[in-house]
Amino acid sequence: MAPAVRAEFDGVLDRLGRAPGNALLHGDPCPGNDLYTRDGVRFVDFEQAALGNGLTELAYLRVALPTCWCATATPSPLLRRAEEAYRAAWSTATGAEPQGDLADACTGWLPRGDALVERARRDGSDHLARAAHRDWRWGTATARRRLLHRLGVVGEITVGSADLAGVGDLTAMMRDRMLDRWPTPQPLSPRRPSGRHGRRRTSVLRRLWNPP
Template sequence: MYDTLGTPANPQRLGSSPRSRVWRIELHGQPAIVKQIIGGPEPGLDNMDAGERHTREATALRLAARAHPPVAPALIASDPAHRLLVLEQLPNRRTGAWPIRYAETLARLHAVTTPADTGTLPPWHGPTPADADAFLALAAALGIAVRADAETELADLLDRLDPTGHHDLIHGDPCPGNDRHTPTGTRLLDFEAAALGNGLAELAYLRIGLPTCWNATALPNTLVDEAETAYLTARGLTGGREALLDACAGWLIRGDALVERAHRGQADHLARLTGEDWHWGAVSARDRLTHRLTVAAAFEHMPAFARLCQKMHQHATTLWPSLRPLPSRLITWV
């Protein structure tokens, strides 16, 4: 690869996840980023090994390059044998209105793929009947008798969230920290979890509190409303509000959205909540759950489910008096 690019200069190791090594380098006097995918099969990523994850990220970056303005760093080169990606280095300056630019970038990203791209990336996995059963079991464990109409609404929700037929390019982990706020707009990094599915699952991050992120945050509703409107308008989804709330509910019922990626797919984390709490980032799993229950308790299109969430929130706050609201200001390390 470097026979073509030239010899890198001034390498500097950067912080990264346990699944990669990252360096800042210079090529012909210009800054660039080198990322090497490492590690064995990853339970939270379809048990893909490092080579498969490299292919997944490189494929997603090539698909994302169709967007204008850009939504990702340019892929300068790829070396599958050594699982290396050479990427454009991006500046970063986050401001208070970042969720709006973030939503606009998601809209452009999700729109780059078509049905013709089916099979280029794995399909996105939505919540399952097992997730719904675990959520109802948690309600029972909190001392709530679950009504039949709430169960029916939950079953109907799973049908609506079926990703079959959706082909949006999903980032897979669109957390603050995996973005860069440049003078020409927001761009997303780290596409190793990319998939094809329904993009509303990622727009829902803003309202439901950044569900798979260490820095869970309860953003101001006015800012969330504006960001959602920007996305829905950009994609022509003028009637997409209820589908967006469905996506929020999907994150609520997924116990795996209470733990970091390395621990997903290995336990019923909703069931764990009745006997223990744990921290990921600045907030606890119970704090995350109760925020999501508050969001879902306001759903007018699922009234029985909303009443169930309201009761669960009431019982949870009684049983767990040390609960705290999510931070209203985003915490980042970049």
């Protein structure tokens, strides 16, 4: 990696490390952990919850639910609605704009190889490097399909950024090289999965949340 690009990545890590951490993050806001009830949306499964910067979790939608088995490419209109709703809710609650940079938050997800495998396999191995030698499937997508999506997101969101110009160029080049070398990976689906296991779990939890 060129020194200038490495310096940009170091800058991202530094800014993310200093970002205010006073928002409650769910930690795993995946389909199946959100319930649509007569009183609105309710979330369950808070075992990964922590305080942090809300933009980290907002970026979760752009980078296709990186800790979840069901990688989903959220359509642009829904992304805009979600991001506008987040910023409006934050402003209403605090009287100020959200602190931090969404481009930093998306870039911060990119090098996390542990977000290419299920939780049981997040053992400190360099899964990001492993994806260069072999592909594997986790849930609805393979590791390389997930990585290609994240590279595309970072390449797009850093366009015109003075702080992340080199990162944007690098991710665009990596994505092009991956597609040249492995032309088979397909884009991630924009549709939320609705498998039998997920429907049954959601149905049980909804009945518990809203008893007769």
